[in-house]
Amino acid sequence: MPATDPYTVQIAPTTHAYVQPDGGWCLNNAGFISDGGTTVLVDTAATERRALRLREAMREHGAPLPRIVINTHHHGDHTYGNAVFTPGATVVGHTSCRREVLAAGHQLHLIWPQTDFGDIRVTAPSLTYDDRLTLHVGSTEVRLIHPGVAHTAGDTIVHLPEESVVFTGDLVFNGGTPFLANGSLRGSLRSLELLRSLGARTVVPGHGPLTDPSVYDATERYLRYVAELAEEGHAKGLTPLEVARRADLGEFASWRESERLVANVHRAYAELDGEPEGSPLDVAAVFGDMTAMNGGEPVACHA
16 A cells, blocks of 8 residues: 555544554544534545545545534644535634634645645634533534643644544654644643543544554653753753754654654744743744755655
């Protein structure tokens, strides 16, 4: 199977995960909850073509087109495909997610101008919440939980308590490097404690293969590693790029998109400087440093 061929896995009686290998840039996961009459979709995809393929996968598994689309956060790989499912579906997200979708616009087009995204009409959540929101798909309870600023300011955890399933969005990258440029290092650590408290046995990460709660421990080790690197580098007056270039990734060396380390150090530096969690970073500087870490080659969208 080519690395980018998506597949669908039934993970509970009413719930399927939609996985897009290998989980690199622009290859996110999605999922759907359906009782055969009503469907809720969790996230869409980075391109019109991939969103249409997701729609077809839902039909192949007997799920009607969704009445509700949940966005776990605003990044285009999770939201660009929203318009494929509207106006038949209502898009739901955190209040900050709506604001960030509208502010970002066609941001992925600017980052990856050579990618064929298709007909992308930016479609922000039209139904928003601030802390928690509960939906019902037949007898299945679907809880939306805002963890605070973490991967972004507008993250949503989708928890199915009776099925012991959680969709983490990009709070978790299984086998991939976390990305904190729009969020918070401290907040990401707090979000892991929240995820642990939910006790879900099946974890659908934002990117990468399906997994279990052990992924939280690996993610926490990485985040604490970044915090330690940043504290030492900040005290010595090193730039984030100097810190990242000197780093020994150790157990994290095999994780995809290791160039994100420098972006994460930028975020850690901002917090060490007393900036609010989620405060804007210099996007040009962050992506410029990631390009430098990537051997001078811009990071690639794999959609």
